[in-house]
Each structure stands twice: as structure tokens, then as C-alpha cells.
Amino acid sequence: MNLKYLLAIFLFLSSCQSQNTGLVSKPKNQSNAASEKLFNSLCVNCHKCEESLIGPTLAGAKQRWESRALLYEYIRNPQAVIAKNEYAHNLANQYKPYIMTAFPNLTDEQIEAVLSYCD
Ligand code: HEC
Numbered sequence: 261m262n263l264k265y266l267l268a269i270f271l272f273l274s275s276c277q278s279q280n281t282g283l284v285s286k287p288k289n290q291s292n293a294a295s296e297k298l299f300n301s302l303c304v305n306c307h308k309c310e311e312s313l314i315g316p317t318l319a320g321a322k323q324r325w326e327s328r329a330l331l332y333e334y335i336r337n338p339q340a341v342i343a344k345n346e347y348a349h350n351l352a353n354q355y356k357p358y359i360m361t362a363f364p365n366l367t368d369e370q371i372e373a374v375l376s377y378c379d
Contacts, residue, residue, distance in 0.1 A: 295376050296377055298373060298374040299377040303374060309377070310378075315358065315360055316351065318377075319378040319379060320378075321375060330345060331371070334348055335363055336362060336363055337364060338359065338361075
């Protein structure tokens with residue numbers, strides 16, 4: 261093994277590491293590039309797939325909501341749903357003082373994609 265070869269391996273390995281070491285969670289299953297990009301740009305600072313960080317673990321989140329519509333609404337406007345839904349209200353109490361960012365511009369498809377990153 262010559263030095264160039266070792267250097268190539270080293271460069272490959274370091275390019276695999278995230279810039280945001282420590283906070284990035286690994287997807288459980290295969291996910292597509294779009295869902296990974298959304299997750300890493302919008303959610304990663306507060307969420308991990310398999311454990312709670314600032315907010316709850318995202319794996320299985322879809323199953324914890326009584327309807328998909330309510331979950332979509334929550335992600336677009338958490339405060340509105342916290343005000344009217346008991347599950348969301350309890351969650352907010354549990355994670356106080358942190359609050360979930362509102363993502364008013366995410367489409368249903370984008371929300372599905374970003375949540376599928378962890379499921
Ligand atoms: C600033 C931190 C922050 C960011 C950024 C953030 N969240 Fe959250 N999220 C939270 C907190 C805190 C909660 C707990 C409940 C609350 O405060 O509303 C939460 C709750 C949730 C829940 C409910 C989880 C459950 O167990 O039912 C989902 C789903 C969720 N977030 C998805 C996302 C997605 C998807 C993104 C990125 C598009 C995102 N969050 C970005 C902080 C954040």
C-alpha cells in the first residue's frame with residue numbers, strides 16, 4: 261500500500277463525515293437524497309431519528325399523531341395545533357422551553373419526505 265492510496269482512503273473517509281458532527285443522525289432505512297437534504301437543512305439542529313435532542317425522536321412520529329392532516333398542520337404551524345390538540349399540547353409542555361419552528365411553506369409531499377428520512 262503506497263502513500264497515495266492511503267491518502268485517497270483518508271480523503272474519502274473524511275468527505276463522508278458531516279460538517280455538523282455530533283448532531284447528525286443516521287437514517288434507519290434507505291432514504292432518498294431529497295428527504296436527507298430537507299432533514300439536514302431544516303430539522304437536524306433539533307431532531308435526531310432515534311433519540312430526542314431539543315425535540316422528540318422523529319422515528320415513528322407519524323404513528324403518534326391521530327391524523328396525517330393534523331401532523332402536516334402542526335409542522336406548518338405548531339402553535340396553532342398546540343393550542344387545540346391535547347397530544348401536541350402535552351408534547352410542548354414536555355419539551356419546554358424549546359419550541360418547534362413553524363415551516364409554513366413545506367408541502368405535504370415535503371413533510372412526508374422529511375419524515376420518511378427517519379422511518
Ligand atoms: C428549533 C428546534 C426545532 C426545529 C428546527 C424543528 N423542530 Fe420539530 N420539534 C421541536 C420541539 C421542541 C418539539 C416538541 C414539541 C413542541 O415544542 O412543539 C418538536 C416536535 C416535532 C414533532 C412531533 C414529534 C412527536 O413525537 O410527535 C415532529 C413530527 C417534528 N417536530 C418534526 C420536525 C421536522 C420535520 C422538522 C424539520 C422540517 C423540525 N421538526 C424542526 C423542535 C424543533
